[in-house]
Amino acid sequence: QVQLVESGGGLVNPGGSLRLACAASGLSFTDHYMSWIRQAPGKGLEWVSYISSSGSTTYYADSVKGRFTISRDNGRNSVYLQMDYLRAEDTAMYYCARDRLGISSWPTGGMDVWGQGTTVTVSS
Amino acid sequence: SYVLTQSPSVSVAPGQTARITCGGNNIGSKSVHWYQQKPGQAPVLVVYDDNDRPSGIPERFSGSNSGSTATLTISRVEAGDEADYYCQVWESSSGDLVFGGGTTLTVL
Numbered sequence: 267q268v269q270l271v272e273s274g275g276g277l278v279n280p281g282g283s284l285r286l287a288c289a290a291s292g293l294s295f296t297d298h299y300m301s302w303i304r305q306a307p308g309k310g311l312e313w314v315s316y317i318s319s320s321g322s323t324t325y326y327a328d329s330v331k332g333r334f335t336i337s338r339d340n341g342r343n344s345v346y347l348q349m350d351y352l353r354a355e356d357t358a359m360y361y362c363a364r365d366r367l368g369i370s371s372w373p374t375g376g377m378d379v380w381g382q383g384t385t386v387t388v389s390s
Numbered sequence: 391s392y393v394l395t396q397s398p399s400v401s402v403a404p405g406q407t408a409r410i411t412c413g414g415n416n417i418g419s420k421s422v423h424w425y426q427q428k429p430g431q432a433p434v435l436v437v438y439d440d441n442d443r444p445s446g447i448p449e450r451f452s453g454s455n456s457g458s459t460a461t462l463t464i465s466r467v468e469a470g471d472e473a474d475y476y477c478q479v480w481e482s483s484s485g486d487l488v489f490g491g492g493t494t495l496t497v498l
Contacts, residue, residue: 313487376423376438
């Protein structure tokens with residue numbers, strides 16, 4: 267079964283940290299860019315970060331730069347998002363998604379596989 | 391930063407054609423991807439590279455892209471097409487992935 271499964275969400279105080287994980291199964295993973303996308307309650311999709319197949323290239327949205335860190339473990343078919351200094355405006359559903367293209371220089375293919383998401387709530 | 395502009399809502403009767411637009415500076419030079427998201431569900435890729443469809447997506451879904459506007463066209467609209475639709479590009483100058491604000495399609 268082709269799937270991405272996110273975990274690690276929860277309720278955290280402002281200024282706190284969380285580490286999200288996304289595990290891939292039944293699909294090609296190691297050759298593909300992977301992204302994290304979030305959606306605040308009642309709002310649209312917002313790209314957060316992506317990582318290249320090797321892990322050597324990472325990019326972040328300005329809203330999370332310096333606070334979030336993306337990484338991957340191709341041996342475990344997993345991608346992670348370390349979130350530090352969390353703010354109320356980081357409250358959202360967080361999705362991981364796979365770029366459609368394998369062995370690509372950049373994530374230009376569109377995202378063809380998405381997880382069901384994990385919820386992050388930042389509140390005291 | 392690069393901005394993609396979508397109309398908040400589009401309404402269409404069953405069997406008619408829905409056109410959802412995505413505006414951006416010289417968007418015609420970029421590859422545009424479209425996602426469908428139904429309430430409580432993850433997004434689904436319905437068109438990639440302006441006008442290609444992933445396997446399993448009905449031929450009723452098509453796209454075009456030229457100048458400053460990309461368009462997702464849904465022919466013979468069905469009640470099950472009611473959803474939010476998002477356009478997305480990769481912006482080479484910044485390296486960012488960019489989403490439009492989304493359009494809610496209502497089937498009357």
